[in-house]
Amino acid sequence: MRPGDAPVLTLLRESLGFHSARQSVLADNIANADTPNFVPRDIEEAQFHRALQNELRGSASASAAVAMAANRPGHISPSGGDAGIGRTYRAVSSPDSETTVNGNAVSLEEQMVRAQDNRIRYETALGLYEKSLGLIRMAARPVAR
Template sequence: MAAPKREAKRMRPDDIPVLGILRQALGYHSDRQRVIAENVANANTPGYVPDDIPQSEFARALSGAQSTRRVTLNATEAGHIQGRVNSGGSGAWRSMATPDSETTINGNAVVLEEQMVRSGENRMRFETALGLYQKSLSLIRMAARGPGA
């Protein structure tokens, strides 16, 4: 009688904590860029106060994810025990009203120059996180190929 075929369990990138953190960073910077773009779009709206998602929100979500992380055991066969990391984290950010340095006569507090600086800084941080994520994946691929492959 032939042995039954076992389905190989595939590892997901989210199973690696560093990649999960980098994905959260990419999500944070993507959401922050959306908020900055909304500020720029409302640069002429009377009474508009710009929003931002401060870095402390990312740190809060990250520390919450680390404190709620649990390791559970997942037995696939008798004698095989594998640990699995469940990463928590909401990924939901709270935006806060952050008036820029000036307010116009109509009550609008958006200063385009300050928004452009925020956008540029955010873009650099996004690209850094993306580069680290891509490099991590390429290292995993290289390790999976094995020696001489």
């Protein structure tokens, strides 16, 4: 198993991908706060949990063979990719508590709270990912004699 295949890193990569996609949807909602008949969207957290379960099942069944790594332009690229990177989550309609007279259902206050909460969760996952990689690097260093 490669260090990057550790289940905790898989969990954190999936989390980063989810929160990145969600931030994009929330930013779109805020940008359309004055658009007539616009209904805000959000990504259900259940989608993240399903994607995470599928990814962890796939990691558990993957072989522990040594993987090929391309480190020069002429090398053959390894197959596969990072979990959570490029995964598409489906945004669903999620009207806020108020609708204006022009039919817009975006409440800037609610959207900003969601965006801030999402940012905090993203930064937490990123910090944990960096710390986990640091621990793996430290464990992989040769012991000085």
